[in-house]
Structure formats: structure tokens, C-alpha cells
Amino acid sequence: MAILNDKFEILPDEFDPTVTNEMAIDRNVHTTSLTVTEPEVNEEFTGDKEAYMASVLARYQKTLVERTKYHLGYPFNLDFDYGALGQLQQFSINNYGDPFIESNYGVHSRPFEVGVLDWFARLWEIERNDYWGYITNGGTEGNLHGILVGREIFTDGVLYASCESHYSVFKAARMYRMVCEKVNTLISGEIDCVDLRQKLLANKDKPAILNVNIGTTVKGAVDDLDFVIKTLHECGFSNDRFYIHCDGALFGLMMPFIKHAPKVTFNKPIGSVSVSGHKFVGCPMPCGVQITRMEHIKVLSNNIEYQASRDATIMGNRNGHAPLFLWYTLSKKGYKGFQKEVQDCQINAHYLKDRLREAGISAMLNEISSTVVFERPKDEEFVRRWQLACEGAIAHVVVMPNVTIEKLNNFLKDLVEHRSVWYADGSQPPCIVTSVGTHNCICPAHK
16 A cells, blocks of 8 residues: 555555445444545645545546446446536535425525426325425435425324334334334335235224335335225215325336336326436436425425525535436426336346346246346345445346346356355245235245
């Protein structure tokens, strides 16, 4: 490791942020640490430091380029180019308060924010005067906000969410001190409405607040919104006694462009929908969209005098650059552009699933999903290399617009080669029938 003026350690050529230590819950775990050092008064020395920092950033960029080649397990679209927005990075853009109310603060992007919200309102079929929303910092904030609105409307309501819901849903339950019922799921990952019915009837005297998954985190399963509503009605819950939040982090933007897919629309008795902006849209920073009914938002609104605005958000001030990135991509691609990308993702996902099964590897793909579930690789180093998301005996690949057939072929070749080594001693691949069902598990017992 080279040393510059005995002060700065140059980032080594072998720098690898994927190297991990054994997890210890009671302490911080770092892969590597870059010390922040104070600048020197000596101008000549400062020049050396600038050279050092430039070297660190150049090596970090090289690392990002390399790691992006092996990015398969997490639902981020890495195929974007925002060079046209580089001129705006010199400004500190902050969206205070309500997106629809002009405040005293002038360096904002609220017109872009409202434009993005209007686009999603049309997608989810709610009139401009009937909705309220804002650009969030990501899917978790969208869930926190949607569930908070439900809790404020029904202060004694019970939260229902499938056990395969995103962890942020259960975080919301803890934060808001809500009674939460975890509902079982089908083998696909979809909420089990038979179990939901039993839990609803057990709490029939209290209003229901439901999280409905428009694509679960691990299996990409879509809860049957119509069946959930039907179950509520059959259990005696009228529309004025329940609130439904739809967590569409990834699939909320994909499903509208799939023929014969269930429809998420405010024409149905739902209360809110959230979606991530950095997932299918593709953004350089986490962000998202949260939309609810105007009639509901009054329960959260507070006037903020020093801003000359009102606030009903979770975080208060918001990243003003995120709406610019979202507006730029939505304007550039439009509905037809997203429809084409969704079709490509589904075609590539089916390709991956079929090739895995041809190689004798158990794999599952829900009908309208792009998340391919398969047996967890035996070697954790392989998991880290391809940045796979794992849970128990399964792993998954989320096929996004940046995931090409070439990339999938490279992954398949690497997996098959490693697998031949892992089981060269005659041991058997794992059985994942409890996770994917008998028709998807092709282990020796179910082949």
C-alpha cells in the first residue's frame, strides 16, 4: 500500500468493498475504512492531497464499474444517463413542505415534483383534484406514510400484512405502536386470503388497515387486490371501515404495462399507493412516489408558518434533485417506453428461468413477475460476487432493464461451472420444495 507524504494511504489496487467480516450484531462491521483527514495550511501539501483524493475517487469509480457488471439480486435499474442534468448539481435544491403550495423558499423543484405526481396519478386513475402526494426518499418512506395515514384515520385499527411483506411494513407497526397481524402466504408468496379471513373475523370489532403487496420482496408475488377487497366485504368490513395501502416498490410501475395483469387503481377502495423511483425508473439516488386521496391527507396536515406552507410528509424537507431525475426519465421514455422495457424484462426473466431448469436447477417465476427464484448457491463468495439476495434456501435474480441476455448467460455459465465443483463429491443440491412448490423443485427427490 503506497503512502503519500507519510500522511495519506492510497486506495489499494485490490480494493474490494464486497469483502465482509463475520457479522456481529452488537458492533459495527466495516469492509474497509477511508480516513477523513484535515487539510494542511501548506498550499503545496494541499496539492498533494487533491491528487490523493482524485486517486481515491478514480479507483472508486473503477470499483463501481466492475461491481455493476455483477449486479443481479437487487431491483435497481442501472441503465440510465443523466448527463443533461449535470449543470444543476451546483444548486442546493430542497423541496420544503407541501408540493402543491408555494413557500417562501425559492430554490426548489416543486413544478417538476407535481408533474411527476400527475403522471403517476393518471397511471393509477385518480383525478388531479382528488389526490395528494409527494416524492419520497424511497419505498420505505412510502410505506411509512401510507400506513401512517391509515393509522391516523383508524386510530384503533389493526394492521394486516403478509409475512412476505417488506420489513418496512413491520417497522411502521413498531414505530406507530400498532397491533399487527402477520398473514400466511401461498407458495407463490401471495397473501393467503383464507388466513386473512380468519384473522379479520377475530378482530371484527376493529377497523382494518391492510398492506397489499404489488410484488413481494423475495418472490415478486402480487397480492390479489380484488380478492382482498372481496374478503373484507364478506367479513363485514364496509369501505368506511378499512384502509388499504398498496406497496408497489418495484412492480407498481411494471404491472400497468402487462396485459391481463390485475389493476391497481383508485377506482377501487384503496387509500394509497407507493412506488420506488430508483428501481424500475432508474435514478442515481434512492427516491420514490407516494400518492393518497386528498380527503385522507387532512389527518396529517400541519401549517408551518416559517415556510409559509403546510406539511404532511414524513421527512419534512426533501431531495429537490430527485424530482428532476424522475421528470427527465418519464418525459424521455413515456408510457410506451416503459411498456417496451417491461416486455423485455419479462422475456429475459422467462429465459433465465428456462435455462436454469434446463441445467437441472430448481427455479420459479411468478406469472407476471421478473423475479426469478432458485436454489441458494452453496458458496457465499459466489453470492457476494453476483450480489444475490438470499433468504433461507433460496436466492433470486431480479431482471431489470440493464440485465441483458449476455449478462444472464455469463451468470448461468458461472453458476453451472461452480455447481459442478460444489457437488463433485456426490452430494445432492438442496430441496427447495417448501419455498417453490413441487412443480418448480427439480431436486433428485422431485425431479
